[in-house]
Amino acid sequence: MQACVLTANGPQFEADYPTPPCGEGEVPVRVITAGICETDLQLIQGYMGFQGVLGHEFVGVAEDGPFEGQRVVGEINCSCRDCEWCNADLANHCPHRSVLGILDHDGAFAQTVNVPQENLHLVPDNVSDDEAVFTEPLAAAFQIPTQLDLDSFDSAVVLGDGRLGNLCAQVISQAGCDVTVIGKHEEKLSIIDELGIATALLSDVVLERTADLVVDCTGSPTGLTTACQLLRPRGTIVLKTTIAGDSGPSLAPVVIDEMTLIGSRCGPFDTALQALESNAIHVTPLISTRFRLREVEKALTAARTSPNLKVLLDISSG
Amino acid sequence: MQACVLTANGPQFEADYPTPPCGEGEVPVRVITAGICETDLQLIQGYMGFQGVLGHEFVGVAEDGPFEGQRVVGEINCSCRDCEWCNADLANHCPHRSVLGILDHDGAFAQTVNVPQENLHLVPDNVSDDEAVFTEPLAAAFQIPTQLDLDSFDSAVVLGDGRLGNLCAQVISQAGCDVTVIGKHEEKLSIIDELGIATALLSDVVLERTADLVVDCTGSPTGLTTACQLLRPRGTIVLKTTIAGDSGPSLAPVVIDEMTLIGSRCGPFDTALQALESNAIHVTPLISTRFRLREVEKALTAARTSPNLKVLLDISSG
DSSP states (O other): OOEEEEETTEEEEETTOOOOOOOTTEEEEEEEEEEOOHHHHHHHTTGGGOOEEOOOEEEEEEOSSTTTTSEEEEOSEEOOSSSHHHHTTOGGGOTTOEETTTBSSOOSSBSEEEEEGGGEEEOOTTSOHHHHTTHHHHHHHHHHHHHSOGGGOSEEEEEOOSHHHHHHHHHHHHTTOEEEEEESOHHHHHHHHTTTOEEEEGGGOOOOSOEEEEEEOOOSTTHHHHHHHHEEEEEEEEEOOOOSSSEEEOOHHHHHTTOEEEEOOOOOHHHHHHHHHTTOSOOGGGEEEEEEGGGHHHHHHHHTSTTOOEEEEEOTTO | OOEEEEETTEEEEETTOOOOOOOTTEEEEEEEEEEOOHHHHHHHTTGGGOOEEOOOEEEEEEOSSTTTTSEEEEOSEEOOSSSHHHHTTOGGGOTTOEETTTBSSOOSSBSEEEEEGGGEEEOOTTSOHHHHTTHHHHHHHHHHHHHSOGGGOSEEEEEOOSHHHHHHHHHHHHTTOEEEEEESOHHHHHHHHTTTOEEEEGGGOOOOSOEEEEEEOOOSTTHHHHHHHHEEEEEEEEEOOOOSSSEEEOOHHHHHTTOEEEEOOOOOHHHHHHHHHTTOSOOGGGEEEEEEGGGHHHHHHHHTSTTOOEEEEEOTTO
């Protein structure tokens, strides 16, 4: 099959990659469309040391199991379903897990991806393929309200105007929080403006420490430092940024100002699909451009290039 | 007066440092005994860029005001008492504050330190000078139960067997938490053993991720990395370590495992003094050695040298 494979030499298109055999409980999914995520770009920089088929944002058609022939999206953590964490309904933290396209499991930049049946969710009929491919990052945004009572914050900042920043801002705004997105790109901010969410260019912002809550979606090692400059003492920072590299910023401000930092990763697919079904969240304005899988190297370059937001791979079109 | 002054050339004993004039609301305190803290050692390394008289752990005699002639200890944050933070009972976070011996205010490694009257607390008669000098670091340990419900944690680790680690372990243990102190120094751990608190040498520990709560008192940039290796996913890390330098560890594990990090700084003096008065916390075993102020450079070297714990400066003895 066609696949984009990350090796020690970087990501490469392979026209004849062997279709991997299904693991126990897994179902093959014929991928329709996949999305390129910041994490993919970080994996290419060495994050997690991953090698294999990239890709974890996708919509496809189940080729076996109870959803055979129907459109599905898939949660990315492949858990053992048998350990303390899985039994505590925290399978996303199973220490034995593999993760699609990220950790010990081939991903979705391929014509077929094998996914545990239990990870699959049917896509509602009125959710398009292009919308459905946003389920995974949108679920990650919806993880924030599962971790924090957003009603308790008067003033929130989402730092970063990229793909995830846009989605987090929509989720936080709809939860009733007064949110401003601060970013570096006028074009990306204008898409957020059009949703009725306040925005500001970082270069125009006076770094006053007035926010109760800052969500770091910068994908940059300097994100936390800027977050600390915007946050009130005793405020809360949600960390969404995972980046390659062994070092981060100094944590002295976190101690001095008694901040709370909360790491936030994968979230509820059901909530994300409901939001897409009800048009509560607008994702298609985020689509900047699209490529066929054989053009994946161009697609990855585009995903790194501002002002592009979401770059899609049309995989079923060959 | 005699004082230990930090300049760009490092800390120096001065036999004839000019006694600073009292600011508004301040009272001169004749220092009896002062303690050397890890923060002092970090200030010498460049932390906070401080220059002036070092020292923020002390007991002395008020020379003016309502406590004139009585033994006092002093909170270190000199706040404006007039801003939003001060009015919200969070004066320790006043953005206009100076901090004794740390930020824009001479400290207590001197024969006289000027302290806002509102910062002073009388020392109970049955609390010795040597005990009272621990009020400030013990209050910092008692800050943890003001920030977290310790009952909600099954298994806690205090990382670091030094001065602050010892005090935090005693506080957390007395709050009913099952706590183990992990450190690098048998001699320091044995003092904690004698308090009936479980201890382990880091080199003997299998780094399993079983703790619900880790308190980082290492004073080391690697502390957080080790904390992440001991913490369960979704666990809580209390950061007590402030160190010089612009970088810290990678925060990717915090995001992946959805940890909560809480910075923790100064705490309630009243609670600390009550614990000393009732002998609930044992501090004198922490005193390793003592010097006169004129020997401060030797004292600072001793404070850096394992297995020394608390090094005291006997200041009133000349």
